[in-house]
Amino acid sequence: MQMTTVPLYRAAHGRTGDKGNRANISVIAWKPELWDLLVEQVTESAVAALFASRRPTSVRRYLLPQMHAMNFVLDGVLDGGVNSSLNLDTHGKNLSYLLLELAIAVPKPLEALLVGNNDEAVDEP
Amino acid sequence: MDTSPHSRSTANGTDEVLYVGGAAGFSGDRTDATGPVVDALINAAGPAVLIFETLAERTLALAQLAKRQDPSKGYEPLLDDLLEPVLARCLAHGIRIVSNFGAANPEGAARRILAMAAEQGLRKPRVAVVLGDDLLADDKAEWSDRLSGRHVVSANAYLGAEAIADALRDGADVVVCGRVADPSLVLGPALAHFGWSLTDWDRLAGATMAGHLLECGAQVCGGYYADPGFKDVPNLANVGFPIAEIYADGSCVIGKPNGTGGIVDAHCVKEQLLYEIHDPQAYLTPDVVADIGTAIVTDLGSNRVRLAGVRGHARPDELKVNICYENGWLAEGEISYAGARAEARARLAADILRGRLSGLGPLRVDLIGVFSVFGDDSGSALSQRQPGHGRDVRLRVALSHQDQAAAERLTREVTALYTCGPAGGGGVRTSLRPRLGLESCTVARDRVRMRHIFIEQ
Numbered sequence: 001m002q003m004t005t006v007p008l009y010r011a012a013h014g015r016t017g018d019k020g021n022r023a024n025i026s027v028i029a030w031k032p033e034l035w036d037l038l039v040e041q042v043t044e045s046a047v048a049a050l051f052a053s054r055r056p057t058s059v060r061r062y063l064l065p066q067m068h069a070m071n072f073v074l075d076g077v078l079d080g081g082v083n084s085s086l087n088l089d090t091h092g093k094n095l096s097y098l099l100l101e102l103a104i105a106v107p108k109p110l111e112a113l114l115v116g117n118n119d120e121a122v123d124e125p
Numbered sequence: 126m127d128t129s130p131h132s133r134s135t136a137n138g139t140d141e142v143l144y145v146g147g148a149a150g151f152s153g154d155r156t157d158a159t160g161p162v163v164d165a166l167i168n169a170a171g172p173a174v175l176i177f178e179t180l181a182e183r184t185l186a187l188a189q190l191a192k193r194q195d196p197s198k199g200y201e202p203l204l205d206d207l208l209e210p211v212l213a214r215c216l217a218h219g220i221r222i223v224s225n226f227g228a229a230n231p232e233g234a235a236r237r238i239l240a241m242a243a244e245q246g247l248r249k250p251r252v253a254v255v256l257g258d259d260l261l262a263d264d265k266a267e268w269s270d271r272l273s274g275r276h277v278v279s280a281n282a283y284l285g286a287e288a289i290a291d292a293l294r295d296g297a298d299v300v301v302c303g304r305v306a307d308p309s310l311v312l313g314p315a316l317a318h319f320g321w322s323l324t325d326w327d328r329l330a331g332a333t334m335a336g337h338l339l340e341c342g343a344q345v346c347g348g349y350y351a352d353p354g355f356k357d358v359p360n361l362a363n364v365g366f367p368i369a370e371i372y373a374d375g376s377c378v379i380g381k382p383n384g385t386g387g388i389v390d391a392h393c394v395k396e397q398l399l400y401e402i403h404d405p406q407a408y409l410t411p412d413v414v415a416d417i418g419t420a421i422v423t424d425l426g427s428n429r430v431r432l433a434g435v436r437g438h439a440r441p442d443e444l445k446v447n448i449c450y451e452n453g454w455l456a457e458g459e460i461s462y463a464g465a466r467a468e469a470r471a472r473l474a475a476d477i478l479r480g481r482l483s484g485l486g487p488l489r490v491d492l493i494g495v496f497s498v499f500g501d502d503s504g505s506a507l508s509q510r511q512p513g514h515g516r517d518v519r520l521r522v523a524l525s526h527q528d529q530a531a532a533e534r535l536t537r538e539v540t541a542l543y544t545c546g547p548a549g550g551g552g553v554r555t556s557l558r559p560r561l562g563l564e565s566c567t568v569a570r571d572r573v574r575m576r577h578i579f580i581e582q
Contacts, residue, residue: 017401026399053506062405069395073403079502083563086489086523089498098499115355
């Protein structure tokens with residue numbers, strides 16, 4: 001089947017929370033029909049690879065199929081957390097937007113369910 | 126269960142629902158959002174409670190430091206701004222107030238509320254304080270020993286909903302807490318209203334998750350949600366704060382006051398439901414282990430969303446404790462470079478600072494406008510990026526050090542870039558602030574003497 005590669009933020013949205021040196025990031029499908037491909041492609045190993053420079057000590061995914069939502073728990077990714085990180089964003093509030101940049105492949109028939117389009121990132125004059 | 130002479134009528138079957146307004150999500154939240162919430166609670170004409178959640182993890186340590194300076198302080202600094210506009214209406218309409226704005230000095234906050242009521246010519250409210258969370262008050266030495274001699278600032282156990290419920294049953298108009306688990310601010314009133322058993326785990330878990338949805342204020346009403354073109358939120362400048370209708374079966378409906386901005390839909394509620402959750406089947410509070418593994422979020426339209434099907438399991442045996450300690454200094458400095466070769470000049474400035482500050486420990490480098498918050502403290506992500514041609518770059522550097530004078534060297538070196546650094550740098554800002562460290566542990570329940578008392582003056 002013909003597939004289109006898109007950033008995850010076209011298929012899902014999410015929010016980061018923090019506790020100590022642990023971040024959790026929700027990934028919530030925009031449409032129920034997109035849920036299965038998220039389960040297939042937004043995996044622990046894909047997310048661990050995306051966060052490699054943050055050196056997570058563990059990446060755990062929890063599925064909530066009745067909500068078409070999943071929750072990632074990433075340990076060790078906040079440089080010690082809000083009290084010791086030197087990051088401007090000590091909470092890691094922005095990290096949901098790093099996860100939502102994950103590239104996913106969407107079958108052509110589901111493309112119409114995606115939000116936005118593929119070129120909003122191209123902003124240069 | 127409502128025994129206060131000033132409580133609302135529970136005729137017309139309204140005892141089947143308890144209205145809880147969430148008027149603040151952290152210390153520093155908007156203070157003008159409370160008015161519309163109180164108006165909506167009055168219009169609902171049922172039993173109602175207003176909660177303010179104002180204690181993040183470090184807020185209590187900052188409050189302890191304020192109390193050291195002035196023993197009458199140490200409670201929420203914005204207490205007057207939060208309460209003054211609504212206290213009269215809450216007392217007149219029997220809307221109980223429950224909050225952790227007592228911080229490090231619940232008795233001080235209670236006295237201020239009594240004085241506020243007197244200043245406004247109101248009847249004297251019955252103000253209860255919940256005590257027992259402050260473990261330093263009992264035994265400071267023990268908690269310092271646990272952190273091998275560090276200067277401990279605060280050690281607080283997360284209390285649950287029981288003492289709040291007891292205080293409300295005893296007729297409190299206002300319940301002032303220090304550290305309690307945030308969702309307990311909602312579960313406490315629900316326990317007092319519905320008379321649930323303390324082992325009715327499913328209902329306790331349902332009201333706990335209602336509390337979880339309310340505890341961050343506007344975050345469940347479209348605050349912290351908007352993303353233009355993807356998640357459009359109307360009138361965010363006037364975002365409404367949430368109101369939960371809690372039902373006798375433990376389910377709830379989240380809404381917001383009419384006429385306010387924001388959005389309450391299933392997507393927004395799901396984001397907040399999972400906010401700061403780890404295992405969704407084991408959300409630990411002092412009152413219950415909540416389980417949303419089979420919970421259902423239903424969009425009812427008109428900015429109303431139902432949460433049902435939350436399950437509960439027996440509460441943890443121990444209580445969580447947060448210990449804050451003095452942890453050196455954080456130094457930060459910034460300078461801007463714009464125009465041709467701006468990124469190259471900013472990178473040169475960073476190299477100069479790395480050399481000048483070597484030996485002080487890791488130096489965090491950000492190129493704001495090119496690459497910053499996604500980077501890590503070790504700089505590995507930044508070092509993997511090829512230098513580019515950024516034309517408007519703000520260099521930011523940061524380090525922490527136990528010694529104030531050592532940390533201060535960073536601020537001086539960034540300032541010296543004015544004359545000793547690359548061409549065209551401008552707009553230096555520096556800051557030097559003490560840091561607080563945080564450790565968590567647990568403590569046996571019988572070590573914590575949770576109780577409530579009424580403050581008379």
